[in-house]
Amino acid sequence: MTLSFAQINAKQVQVMKLIKKTILITGGTSGIGMELADQLLQRGNTVIVTGRDIAKLETAQRKLPGLQAFQSDASDPNAIAKLYASVIEHFPDLDVLINNAGIMRNLNINGARDLNDVTREIEVNLSGPVRMVQQFLPHLKAREGALIVNVSSGLAFIPMAMSPVYCATKAALHSFTQCLRVQLEGTGVTVVELAPPGVETPLFRGEFAEEMKGQKGMDVTVLVKAAIAGIEAGKIEIRPGLSNVLKIMSRVAPQFMFKQLAKVGKQDPQPTLRAAR
């Protein structure tokens, strides 16, 4: 039987237990990636993380005994090819890929910007996962019960004007993930999108210290628990907290919500919209 797009996207995937898996997480030395690594290790999985900064990788390994780590830049195609060779050599049982590495900038397009720098988010947040999937897919297809998780954002559904390129990458990653799910139907590879709301991580605080002053994102432990529970419950699009609100509002009142988000950083936004990242 051929399923329609709507049926595939609404369908609950086969129930999967995240135990005794071999899991690769890009950007696993901080924030959501590191918390995923921690909780997945505690459940008896083999967990491998990547990141660019060797010192952060070493610190993560000291904090999380048993954690495996590779230095790799998700925006560099050659680094992805090398990562693939190393990971598959040392961990041939790899069956889960979590595309988590990402950057988010407060970027004013209405000002001078280096032409190479202005698209930086695209290379990391969009080209990174697309290339990782392309590189690892033949291996994953050969594994039983394989899983790809792409970490997008609630801002995939409604953009926040303060971060135009970031939001474009997350909307594009959402779109790519939907298409990938359709294309992989019948291969045995499950495709899940995790769209977090604002979460208390260095990304949330770093670039937006001023704008997010006095505001509270979701606790990273809570977010990751919801992500794991969602995957195990067979959800294909996991939208904790405000991300679900953004998804609903993108259907019922997109312009209203877009204007509300455009106020972030300009004036005091409504409390319910504050952490809608």
Ligand SMILES: NC(=O)c1ccc[n+]([C@@H]2O[C@H](COP(=O)([O-])OP(=O)(O)OC[C@H]3O[C@@H](n4cnc5c(N)ncnc54)[C@H](OP(=O)(O)O)[C@@H]3O)[C@@H](O)[C@H]2O)c1
């Ligand atoms: N926090 C939020 O509010 C929020 C909300 C929605 C979605 N998200 C998404 O969740 C993901 C994780 O965000 P986070 O808040 O946990 O960020 P974070 O705390 O800043 O951590 C980002 C991680 O990605 C790594 N990374 C960055 N650029 C990389 C690259 N080019 N190649 C490989 N690794 C790279 C970082 O390590 P190195 O710097 O050493 O490379 C770090 O380990 C991102 O995709 C983000 O867009 C976050």
